[in-house]
Amino acid sequence: MLLASPCPLTWFEVTPDRRGPGPRIRMTGEATNPGGGDERSREHAVLLTAMAQGDKAALARLYDLLAKPLYSLAFRVLNDAGEAQDVVQDVFLQMWHKAGAYDTSRGSVFAWAATLTRNRAIDRVRMRKRRAELLAESAPDLQPAAVGNDTDSAGSLWLREKAGAVRSALTALAPDQQKAIELAFFSGLTQQEIAARLNEPLGTIKARIRRGLLKLREILPARL
Amino acid sequence: MITERHEELAALHALGLLEDAERSAFDSEMARHPAVRTLADSLAESTAALALTAPQVEPPAGLRDRILAQADASATGRVTAFPLLRFAPWAMAAALAVAATWLATQNLALRNENAALQTERQLAEVAYKMAQNQLSERSLLAENMITDLGNRLRRSEDLSRLKISALASLAGNTKEAQVIAVWDPGQQAGLLTMEKLPAIADTQDYQIWIVDPAYKDPVNGGVFHVAADGKVTLAFKPDQPIAQAAAFAISLEKKGGVPKAEGPIVLLGK
Numbered sequence: 001m002l003l004a005s006p007c008p009l010t011w012f013e014v015t016p017d018r019r020g021p022g023p024r025i026r027m028t029g030e031a032t033n034p035g036g037g038d039e040r041s042r043e044h045a046v047l048l049t050a051m052a053q054g055d056k057a058a059l060a061r062l063y064d065l066l067a068k069p070l071y072s073l074a075f076r077v078l079n080d081a082g083e084a085q086d087v088v089q090d091v092f093l094q095m096w097h098k099a100g101a102y103d104t105s106r107g108s109v110f111a112w113a114a115t116l117t118r119n120r121a122i123d124r125v126r127m128r129k130r131r132a133e134l135l136a137e138s139a140p141d142l143q144p145a146a147v148g149n150d151t152d153s154a155g156s157l158w159l160r161e162k163a164g165a166v167r168s169a170l171t172a173l174a175p176d177q178q179k180a181i182e183l184a185f186f187s188g189l190t191q192q193e194i195a196a197r198l199n200e201p202l203g204t205i206k207a208r209i210r211r212g213l214l215k216l217r218e219i220l221p222a223r224l
Numbered sequence: 225m226i227t228e229r230h231e232e233l234a235a236l237h238a239l240g241l242l243e244d245a246e247r248s249a250f251d252s253e254m255a256r257h258p259a260v261r262t263l264a265d266s267l268a269e270s271t272a273a274l275a276l277t278a279p280q281v282e283p284p285a286g287l288r289d290r291i292l293a294q295a296d297a298s299a300t301g302r303v304t305a306f307p308l309l310r311f312a313p314w315a316m317a318a319a320l321a322v323a324a325t326w327l328a329t330q331n332l333a334l335r336n337e338n339a340a341l342q343t344e345r346q347l348a349e350v351a352y353k354m355a356q357n358q359l360s361e362r363s364l365l366a367e368n369m370i371t372d373l374g375n376r377l378r379r380s381e382d383l384s385r386l387k388i389s390a391l392a393s394l395a396g397n398t399k400e401a402q403v404i405a406v407w408d409p410g411q412q413a414g415l416l417t418m419e420k421l422p423a424i425a426d427t428q429d430y431q432i433w434i435v436d437p438a439y440k441d442p443v444n445g446g447v448f449h450v451a452a453d454g455k456v457t458l459a460f461k462p463d464q465p466i467a468q469a470a471a472f473a474i475s476l477e478k479k480g481g482v483p484k485a486e487g488p489i490v491l492l493g494k
Contacts, residue, residue, distance in 0.1 A: 056295055071282075072279060076278035093298070114275035122240070163277065170277065181274070185239060210231050213238060217267060
């Protein structure tokens with residue numbers, strides 16, 4: 001299970017020349033949107049529209065809703081609280097500036113924000129010259145994570161539900177598919193590096209990732 | 225139609241695993257095929273959901289305020305920037321004027337460059353023609369040289385075909401005679417040069433014979449009479465075709481010669 005026993009950070013490496021897909025996330029429909037398809041997702045879109053008109057309160061509200069998962073993602077990739085803060089700050093400011101140019105009908109706000117965060121975090125990882133240090137460090141989930149006050153807000157509840165749905169979907173994948181996808185998503189390794197790390201042929205890794213993501217896509221709408 | 229390859233590329237694209245070239249190619253593919261883009265988008269959306277699987281960590285308390293303060297600063301920037309819009313038409317006009325000037329300068333520069341390039345091209349054409357003429361002349365010269373060499377070679381070959389024999393005396397009165405026979409099988413003709421050949425009676429003639437193994441008897445090459453000084457140079461041609469001139473002989477015969485040697489052989493050479 002991916003989250004019950006997350007991969008150790010020894011799997012993580014810096015890859016200097018890869019980038020994830022750009023921040024433009026298209027939607028094929030709300031049913032496939034893990035961060036959308038519900039009231040909360042629509043609220044995200046409304047807030048983004050308000051931000052485009054200079055509504056700072058909307059930015060504050062969106063921060064309240066998304067800061068935690070985005071910060072957690074950045075921290076998971078970077079394993080550095082200071083850098084994770086910088087990434088999250090950059091992402092929210094970018095959303096603030098680009099809100100008017102973003103077409104919410106083309107993708108969920110959460111997916112856009114998550115993609116921006118992941119790309120920026122991986123870029124930072126690549127810029128580091130401390131690959132050996134990273135490999136020696138412990139996994140982020142083994143860090144004394146400052147688990148926040150999840151018990152109060154509706155936003156936290158929404159996050160817990162979504163996160164639970166995604167985790168549940170992941171458990172439906174074969175363990176080798178989970179592992180390959182996790183390495184690709186959180187570490188920024190190249191295809192070849194993932195194949196080398198898992199000691200499998202490149203074609204096998206590609207097939208695992210393809211099958212895993214397709215299955216994830218099938219499962220998530222039914223669970224969300 | 226979505227293929228397995230499309231699915232693979234879309235999955236790798238969603239995870240940012242495509243190399244630059246692959247990503248460019250896949251972007252083009254998505255632009256051409258909306259179904260491929262839809263597939264890629266849906267996988268990207270699912271992939272983004274993986275962010276939620278990261279262990280949840282509360283962001284630092286001060287981060288929110290920092291972000292809002294930064295947003296404030298940029299919002300102020302927006303307000304101060306707005307009045308500039310009034311000057312946008314003037315700024316645009318000024319920009320167009322600058323652009324027009326720049327374009328005119330560029331145009332002039334390009335024209336000059338074009339003229340220079342044309343001159344350069346003409347010079348190159350002249351040089352090319354000169355080189356072509358020189359090449360033709362050299363080619364003609366080389367052709368003549370080859371022809372000359374060929375002629376020389378043929379002459380050498382002709383000479384190598386010739387058979388040259390020195391005839392030795394077989395009679396007591398021709399001991400001092402010096403006779404050379406040259407035979408050209410191609411021409412089926414020969415040449416005899418003789419010195420100090422003894423004079424003979426008017427009722428007699430020297431007769432030339434060519435010995436060819438193809439014939440039982442030597443072949444008649446004609447008769448001749450020697451002058452008082454004993455010098456004779458004459459061409460001869462046998463009565464019959466000679467396949468192999470194995471030897472030459474000169475006999476002393478009655479005036480006018482005989483079809484088959486009867487008299488004594490005075491000179492013989494192989």
